[in-house]
Amino acid sequence: xxxxxxLPNTGEFWHWTxxxxxxxxxxxxxxxxxxxxxxxxxxxxxxxxxxxxGILIALDLFVLxxxxxxxxxxxxxxxxxxxxxxxxxxxxxxxxxxxxxxxALLLLKQWVRLLERIPEGVLGVxxxxxxxxxxxxxxxxxxxxTTRPLxxxxxxxxxxxxxxxxxxxxxxxxxxxxxxxxxxxxxALSLGLLLAxxxxxxxxxxxxxxxxxxxGYALAGxxxxxxxxxxxxxxxxxxxxxxxxxxxRWLLVMVGQFQSPGL
Amino acid sequence: xxxxxxxxxxxxxxxxxxxxxxxxxxNQVPAGANRLWIREREVGVFPDLTVExxxxxxxxxxNPPCVPVCPTxxxxxxxxxxxxxxxxxxxxxxxxxxxxxxxxxxxxxxxxYADKCTFCSHRVAKGQQPACVExxxxxxxxxxxxxxxxxxxxxTLEAAGRQDVLRPDMGTRPKVIYLNAPSKKGLTQExxxx
Numbered sequence: 001x002x003x004x005x006x007l008p009n010t011g012e013f014w015h016w017t018x019x020x021x022x023x024x025x026x027x028x029x030x031x032x033x034x035x036x037x038x039x040x041x042x043x044x045x046x047x048x049x050x051x052x053x054g055i056l057i058a059l060d061l062f063v064l065x066x067x068x069x070x071x072x073x074x075x076x077x078x079x080x081x082x083x084x085x086x087x088x089x090x091x092x093x094x095x096x097x098x099x100x101x102x103x104a105l106l107l108l109k110q111w112v113r114l115l116e117r118i119p120e121g122v123l124g125v126x127x128x129x130x131x132x133x134x135x136x137x138x139x140x141x142x143x144x145x146t147t148r149p150l151x152x153x154x155x156x157x158x159x160x161x162x163x164x165x166x167x168x169x170x171x172x173x174x175x176x177x178x179x180x181x182x183x184x185x186x187x188a189l190s191l192g193l194l195l196a197x198x199x200x201x202x203x204x205x206x207x208x209x210x211x212x213x214x215x216g217y218a219l220a221g222x223x224x225x226x227x228x229x230x231x232x233x234x235x236x237x238x239x240x241x242x243x244x245x246x247x248x249r250w251l252l253v254m255v256g257q258f259q260s261p262g263l
Numbered sequence: 264x265x266x267x268x269x270x271x272x273x274x275x276x277x278x279x280x281x282x283x284x285x286x287x288x289x290n291q292v293p294a295g296a297n298r299l300w301i302r303e304r305e306v307g308v309f310p311d312l313t314v315e316x317x318x319x320x321x322x323x324x325x326n327p328p329c330v331p332v333c334p335t336x337x338x339x340x341x342x343x344x345x346x347x348x349x350x351x352x353x354x355x356x357x358x359x360x361x362x363x364x365x366x367x368x369x370x371x372x373x374x375x376y377a378d379k380c381t382f383c384s385h386r387v388a389k390g391q392q393p394a395c396v397e398x399x400x401x402x403x404x405x406x407x408x409x410x411x412x413x414x415x416x417x418x419t420l421e422a423a424g425r426q427d428v429l430r431p432d433m434g435t436r437p438k439v440i441y442l443n444a445p446s447k448k449g450l451t452q453e454x455x456x457x
Contacts, residue, residue, distance in 0.1 A: 008302075144332055
């Protein structure tokens with residue numbers, strides 16, 4: 001039997017607002033990635049995706065700021081006045097900022113003559129690089145915590161792939177037909193990762209995942225599986241895939257805060 | 264430069280929690296958070312049975328996992344080897360809390376920053392001992408320079424046999440060192456975990 005006088009700080013340190021960020025940053029990074037690809041390919045739909053990427057990045061940054069207990073100290077400025085390449089969040093801040101700047105310039109350049117000379121391709125490349133960082137950083141931010149066994153290196157694949165699943169699903173729901181076949185691939189890959197993930201965990205971590213999140217994990221898996229199989233009804237597939245990916249990301253952030261009792 | 268560390272002799276600790284109270288008072292630790300706590304465990308099986316009172320806190324690791332993940336440089340190591348938080352730079356993102364294997368950090372919601380044991384650096388700067396060390400009625404704690412062969416902590420460590428740290432598997436090289444953990448009394452890990 002173990003008892004305490006005073007308690008270690010074992011409680012949940014990331015709450016629903018942080019889980020929401022891990023969903024929003026996937027949407028923001030993923031949408032910026034789609035916008036970058038469409039820009040580089042000079043796709044006629046690209047302008048709509050600039051708007052979507054800009055709105056989602058702004059929304060994510062606002063949620064991050066609003067949920068922070070440090071929001072009125074304005075210490076977030078230190079994200080850009082420090083050089084911390086070992087910190088995934090530092091990379092995420094720069095990735096999102098670069099993507100936001102590129103999107104803003106792409107949009108402004110339609111109306112501001114001064115910006116007309118900036119080649120769209122250059123901004124597309126900046127947007128692509130920023131979006132890749134934004135897509136990768138959540139997985140890294142979790143996987144670096146070797147003390148949290150549920151956040152293993154699978155996070156590096158699960159978070160970018162589910163982010164792409166989410167934004168491709170949104171693209172389908174918005175009527176972009178080119179997204180259909182990619183969404184099926186993203187759903188199939190997400191499902192493969194979801195099925196493999198429990199086998200990559202230590203026994204105690206797997207037990208914790210199933211004890212705390214079995215229903216959510218199974219439901220997310222079911223939704224993504226149906227999304228991968230529903231070739232003939234892409235809008236339903238998109239809606240289910242989006243819900244499954246959101247649920248999976250949310251669950252991994254919340255349940256993954258478990259620390260194995262190695263003390 | 265000094266390499267500051269702390270030694271806790273578990274054979275002397277009686278679990279009175281005076282250190283935890285002193286810490287709370289000295290550092291005005293908010294309700295619901297702790298910089299220091301006592302883990303009380305029955306270990307072993309009769310007749311090889313004992314109770315372990317183990318104070319735990321930030322280990323001021325040599326390889327602190329909380330420092331490199333900090334995106335603003337708010338978590339840093341001093342030249343004395345202490346792991347500290349620059350409250351002005353902290354954005355309370357929780358990355359350091361996620362990285363800590365010892366659950367030693369918490370968010371001070373009122374101040375809006377991550378916080379933890381500082382080894383009472385404000386007292387140490389004045390030549391005083393940390394509050395937990397000064398308060399301990401059984402002298403279970405020794406604080407000092409691990410690199411100074413003439414310091415009390417170094418001499419005690421040299422005279423001691425087995426030394427233990429928390430979660431050595433994490434590779435963090437803690438500077439809070441335990442002496443006379445029950446495992447030293449012949450209780451195997453297997454028995455302790457039963």
